[in-house]
Amino acid sequence: MTRSVAAALLALFVVAPGHQVLSLSATQQPGTRIRADQWHLRYLKTEVANSIAQGDGVLVAVPDTGVSPHPDLRHNLLAGTTTIPGTTGDGRDDQNSHGTGMAGLIAAHGQDDGTGAVGIAPRAKILPIQSSGANNTGRPDDLAAGIDFAIAHHATVISISSSGASSPALVRAVRAALSADIVVVAAAGNEPEDGYVGYPASESGVIAVGGVDRIGEHASVSVSGPEIDIAAPAVDIYSTSYDGKYSKGTGTSSATAIVAGAAALIRSKYPDLPAQEVAHRLTATAVDKGPPGRDDQYGYGVIDLVAALTADVPPLGFESSNVTPPASAEAAPEKGGDKAATARGLATLGVLVAAGGGYLFWRRRRRADDPPPRVSR
Numbered sequence: 001m002t003r004s005v006a007a008a009l010l011a012l013f014v015v016a017p018g019h020q021v022l023s024l025s026a027t028q029q030p031g032t033r034i035r036a037d038q039w040h041l042r043y044l045k046t047e048v049a050n051s052i053a054q055g056d057g058v059l060v061a062v063p064d065t066g067v068s069p070h071p072d073l074r075h076n077l078l079a080g081t082t083t084i085p086g087t088t089g090d091g092r093d094d095q096n097s098h099g100t101g102m103a104g105l106i107a108a109h110g111q112d113d114g115t116g117a118v119g120i121a122p123r124a125k126i127l128p129i130q131s132s133g134a135n136n137t138g139r140p141d142d143l144a145a146g147i148d149f150a151i152a153h154h155a156t157v158i159s160i161s162s163s164g165a166s167s168p169a170l171v172r173a174v175r176a177a178l179s180a181d182i183v184v185v186a187a188a189g190n191e192p193e194d195g196y197v198g199y200p201a202s203e204s205g206v207i208a209v210g211g212v213d214r215i216g217e218h219a220s221v222s223v224s225g226p227e228i229d230i231a232a233p234a235v236d237i238y239s240t241s242y243d244g245k246y247s248k249g250t251g252t253s254s255a256t257a258i259v260a261g262a263a264a265l266i267r268s269k270y271p272d273l274p275a276q277e278v279a280h281r282l283t284a285t286a287v288d289k290g291p292p293g294r295d296d297q298y299g300y301g302v303i304d305l306v307a308a309l310t311a312d313v314p315p316l317g318f319e320s321s322n323v324t325p326p327a328s329a330e331a332a333p334e335k336g337g338d339k340a341a342t343a344r345g346l347a348t349l350g351v352l353v354a355a356g357g358g359y360l361f362w363r364r365r366r367r368a369d370d371p372p373p374r375v376s377r
Contacts, residue, residue: 031072031115034246038117039214040233040258046120049305053269055121060106060157060264061150063143064099066091067128070240072108072116073100080128083145084138091128097241101249102161103128104240105257106264117240120261120305121268127155132162140165140199144173151180156267156275159260160186161253163198170200178205183267183275185209185260187252189223197225207263207279210299211235211255216289218297222252228299229279230286232258262305269309280316281308 041047059078069077069092080091094100107124110116129146132138143162147170150158158177163186177184186201188210201208211222211234218224219234237254241247259282266278273281285308286301294300 030246031111031113031117034117034238035110035115037236037238037248040237041118043214043216043233044120044258044303044305046118046305049120049265049309050122052306052309053121053265055107055124055261055264055268057271058121058124058157058264058267059127059153059155060121060124060159060260061127061129061146061153061155062099062103062106062159062161063129063131063146063150064094064102064161065096065132065134066094066099066130067103067126068092068094068100068240068242070100070104070108070117070242071244072110072118072240073104073126075109076107076122076124077103077126077128080130081146081149082130083142083149084130084133085142087130087133089130091130093130094242095134096132097245097247098161098253099128099130100241101239101247102159102253102257105237105254106159106261108240117238117246119239120258121264124157124261124264124268127153138162140167140170144169147173147177151177151182155182157183157185157260157263159257160184160200161256163187163189163194163201163252166199171203174200174203174206178203178275181275183207183260183263183278185256185263187256188225188228190221190251190253191223194223197223197227202227205276207259207282208299209252209256209259210297211252212289212298212302216287216302218290219250221250222255222297224296226296228296230259230283230300230303231255231289231298232262232303259303262303262308265305266308277316281311281313284313285311 082089082091103126104117104119106119107121107126108117108119109122110118129149131142131146184206186206188197188201188208197208200206208227208229210228210231211219212231213219213235222234232255234252234255235250238248263278266281283300285304287304288301289298
């Protein structure tokens, strides 16, 4: 039986390769080393962004392998749940490391001495949902139950680091989250395991995230496709792991968690802004890469945290956008072609979380050499 056939029969999602747990000794000063290795923080000018917003008052749900109470993260970690049949727990257990890495990218607060890992939104709260286990497998319906839990507990951002098969329950849950004014971010997928943007990133209204490397160019690991909305760092991304350790990973999972953290910053600064406008602000202020305008590698461009928090962004107009409101049908959507996603499993991607697009629009993407966007008064 081939791997693809087995996945189709079992309807599973699996953690993809590319996630390495780093066991650093005390003599290596892991907290100091990890902070220095978090190159994406400097690339994204996170320090400047955090002088504007830090994610206060925002709850980010992370359906994944669970989240360990890492010293760099535990003050922001709430009690959650597990949706894996036959298991019990509050989500604060991770034998795999993937979920802890995703949560750390979003909301790690580091140590009082300035060391340790830091997330994009270090004052946001994390709602951990264990929807896949230590053996790297899970079911679309378990992810659906996790999304339902996030809705019931008033999460305002959901970060999904998996991609692949849909099910009627998962489609319903994702659309219910969108209808509840929740920003849903999902990973596009990783090459060579994935050849196209999977579900839920392919759902209209979900922010589909692709990846870039250290110099801001398209990461070879990142899947391309017409569903991609935005890109973020995805190569050699350092974060938290289980047992107080740290992790390094490459994949669109990392990029997705970073974008989820950005959404938390926007929701913190603009608490009355609808989810659709949060997504619009992210894409409207992104730095254009590749061919002018939207393209299949970068979407609307590479995320710009500072611009997303400060630019004067006109409201999204339905009459001039490609908005596709969430539908109520149970069938899997085609946000550019589902390409038989139901014949595959969901795969958590690299180190961090996920994104999928649909309602995003902007007149012209900002180029790297353009003047800064006008600051909101």
